[in-house]
Amino acid sequence: xxxxxxxxxxxxxxxxxxxxxxxxxxxxxxxxxxxxxxxxxxxxxxxxxxxxxxxxxxxxxxxxxxxxxxxxxxxxxxxxxxxxxxxxxxxxxxxxxxxxxxxxxxxxxxxxxxxxxxxxxxxxxxxxxxxxxxxxxxxxxxxxxxxxxxxxxxxxxxxxxxxxxxxxxxxxxxxxxxxxxxxxxxxxxxxxxxxxxxxxxxxxxxxxxxxxxxxxxxxxxxxxxxxxxxxxxxxxxxxxxxxxxxxxxxxxxxxxxxxxxxxxxxxxxxxxxxxxxxxxxxxxxxxxxxxxxxxxxxxxxxxxxxxxxxxxxxxxxxxxxxxxxxxxxxxxxxxxxxxxxxxxxxxxxxxxxxxxxxxxxxxxxxxxxxxxxxxxxxxxxxxxxxxxxxxxxxxxxxxxxxxxxxxxxxxxxxxxxxxxxxxxxxxxxxxxxxxxxxxxxxxxxxxxxxxxxxxxxxxxxxxxxxxxxxxxxxxxxxxxxxxxx
Numbered sequence: 001x002x003x004x005x006x007x008x009x010x011x012x013x014x015x016x017x018x019x020x021x022x023x024x025x026x027x028x029x030x031x032x033x034x035x036x037x038x039x040x041x042x043x044x045x046x047x048x049x050x051x052x053x054x055x056x057x058x059x060x061x062x063x064x065x066x067x068x069x070x071x072x073x074x075x076x077x078x079x080x081x082x083x084x085x086x087x088x089x090x091x092x093x094x095x096x097x098x099x100x101x102x103x104x105x106x107x108x109x110x111x112x113x114x115x116x117x118x119x120x121x122x123x124x125x126x127x128x129x130x131x132x133x134x135x136x137x138x139x140x141x142x143x144x145x146x147x148x149x150x151x152x153x154x155x156x157x158x159x160x161x162x163x164x165x166x167x168x169x170x171x172x173x174x175x176x177x178x179x180x181x182x183x184x185x186x187x188x189x190x191x192x193x194x195x196x197x198x199x200x201x202x203x204x205x206x207x208x209x210x211x212x213x214x215x216x217x218x219x220x221x222x223x224x225x226x227x228x229x230x231x232x233x234x235x236x237x238x239x240x241x242x243x244x245x246x247x248x249x250x251x252x253x254x255x256x257x258x259x260x261x262x263x264x265x266x267x268x269x270x271x272x273x274x275x276x277x278x279x280x281x282x283x284x285x286x287x288x289x290x291x292x293x294x295x296x297x298x299x300x301x302x303x304x305x306x307x308x309x310x311x312x313x314x315x316x317x318x319x320x321x322x323x324x325x326x327x328x329x330x331x332x333x334x335x336x337x338x339x340x341x342x343x344x345x346x347x348x349x350x351x352x353x354x355x356x357x358x359x360x361x362x363x364x365x366x367x368x369x370x371x372x373x374x375x376x377x378x379x380x381x382x383x384x385x386x387x388x389x390x391x392x393x394x395x396x397x398x399x400x401x402x403x404x405x406x407x408x409x410x411x412x413x414x415x416x417x418x419x420x421x422x423x424x425x426x427x428x429x430x431x432x433x434x435x436x437x438x439x440x441x442x443x444x445x446x447x448x449x450x451x452x453x454x455x456x457x458x459x460x461x462x463x464x465x466x467x468x469x470x471x472x473x474x475x476x477x478x479x480x481x482x483x484x485x
Contacts, residue, residue, distance in 0.1 A: 048110050048136075048143070050084045050117065054241060058082055058115065059089030060106055066093035072127065078105045083164075085115030085141070086132055092119035098154070104131040109164040111141030118145035128155040135164035165353040169195070170485045173284070175291070179303055180434035181283055182463070183408035190283040190403070193298070195483065196349040198306055199226055199233060199245035199275035202258040202416040211244055211274045224277070226348050228421045229309050229473075235277055243277040249420040250309065252474050256425050258416045259435070275417045280306070280349065285403060285480075297359055297482040301390060304435060305414045305444045305476025308423035310340045312445060312456040313470040329470050330449040330456045332365045332388075333381045337445060341387040341479055355386075359482040363388045363447070371448040371457055372396055372465075380449065387481045392448035392457040392465055407463030414442040414476050424474035426461035443468070444476035 055063055060080025064070045070088070077087045086106030090096045096114065103113040112132030116122045122140065129139050138159030142148045150156065178189040203211065214220075215236065224235040226245055233247035248269045256264040265271075282300035289295040314334040332338055350358065363385050364377030371392040395404045404410045413435035414423040429439040441461045448457040450467030458468050458475050468475065 048084065048141075050110065050115065050143070052237070052241070053084060058084045058091075060086045060108070062088045062096075064088070064090050064094035064096055064120075066091055069095040069097065071097045071099065072101045073099050074101045076102045076104065078102070081107045083109045085111045086113055086134065088114045090114065090116045090120035090122050090146070092117050095121045095123070097123045097125065098127045098129075099125050100127045102128045102130070104128070106132045107162070107164065107167065108132075108134045108141075109168075110134060110136045112138040112159055114140045116140065116142040116146035116148060118143040121147040122149070124148075124150040124154045124156070126151065126153050128157075130155065130158045132159045133162045133164075133167075134159075135162060138162075163356075166357060166485045169193070169357065169483070173287075173290075173298065173485075175287065179281065179283065181303070181409060182404075182411040183432055184434050184437065185432075186406065186408035188409045190285075191287045192281050192283050192303060193300060194279035194281055195300070196280045196351075196354055197243075197277050198280050198349050199235070199417040200278045200280075200304075200306070200415040201276045202260065202262065202420070203244060203274045203276055204260050205262060208272075208274050211238065211246070212272055214238065215246065224348055227344050228307050229311075231309075231421065233275070244274045245277055245417075246272050246274050247420075249273045250422050251420065252308075252422050252424050256419050256427075258419065264419050273420055275420065297484045299480065299482050301480040302478045305412055305418050305423060305442050305478050307418045307421045308414070308442075308476050309421050309473045310477050311336045311471050311473060330368060330453055331380065332363070332447045332449070333383050335447075335456075335470075337389065337477065338383065338385065338447070341389075341477075342385055345479065346386050357483045357485055358386050359484050360384050360386060361388060361482050364391070366391065366393075366448050368449045368453055369451050371450065372398075374399070376448065387479050389445055389447040389478065390480050392446050395446060395459060395465055397465075410459050410463040410465075411441045412444055412459070412476065412478060413440050418442070418476055422473050423476050424461075428461075431461055431463075442476045443472075443474065444478045 060082040061077045062070055080087050086108035087103045088096055106112055112134035113129045132138050138161055139156050172193055175191050177192055179192050181188050181190050220236045222234040223237050226233040231247055233245040235243050235245040237243050250267045251264045254266045281303040283303050285299040285301055286295050290298050312335050314329050363383045365380035366376040367379045370376050370379050376393045377391050393399055395410055411433050413433040414425055423442050426441045427439045431441045432439050444459050446457045450456045455467040456470050457465055460466050
């Protein structure tokens, strides 16, 4: 809900800039800064979400508790980073007094130098706040009900607006962060990045009981909805700060086990199962090309199969909103998979910040019975997608350009949530992944048409690429996309 905010101030400065839930005071030295300030005067603001965030996201150098006062009489705070208050976070009932010293080179999403919570007080009587960066309020961010007093002897200048999310995301792209892809014995490691969130891990029977009791007693409001075919999983924020999705499981085999060793159990429309909503881990497919500068976007693919029971067959409504068609039922352009990925999955798995960095990708597709040649992806109807699947040729063994150029490298495991949504799991210990070292691979779809009109291509339990009827419910989904940071 949007509201207009009033902030108590005592200040003498030549320029005043109001931005979301804040007032940032800058002495501009560039036309761009002045224009940015002018754009942000007297706008309607939204809640930042700081109230529900943990302390680990607040105050890069100093977090001031309720009832406490922190006085800065000199020295320098520099190079610190947090979501809320790159250097200092002033909580409700707390006071920050800056008499001297410097805050510089700090970065945040809200308040590059200082964040003032509702009920907090910030008195800047002297010192310098300069060279800090934030997406909102590069210098000082003040919530509704917070108090900011700035004396004219203080220096607040040259603080810069940035897209903090992009900065944070770029910093997380690191060759040292790798996961084993496919069979661990293949010794195949790829860099990864965590991006977006989705239900993944079963909470365990004890926590499941606890959450169900809490739900019944509190009737909480859902914070997100995850839809898998006809099943709806409502997500709620629990008192531990985590988000959990609640719904009815639909399983292929009741004897399958979750990662914690508990059995999946039978399908049920009356017994509710809870899965923890967690960051999605993606392997980076073009890390070397990206870091060398030959490609400007990261191409990423989910490390695990995130769900199943999303079919390849034509959707009743295509991703562009037009009616689906039964013609060419194995064509990606008409697929239920494509529609689900670019609508239901896209809107539930990614925040608005994350959606802004997801590129629209021109995806090449094939025609029936032409899927295993270098030209396959140019024979069908190209599509414009935010989220897609890799093609047969992208994963083909004989495609020397593919990083998946051997069968063990293509093996994949399902998440617990995928098992709760009809994913098949192969438990033969000869076919293992890093996630299930005792055996646990799954099928997963490609976007390629198969050998006849009613078949599409998929990766099987052994890493071979074969074809399957388009209405198969037990195949996993490993989304891919490109992000521009």
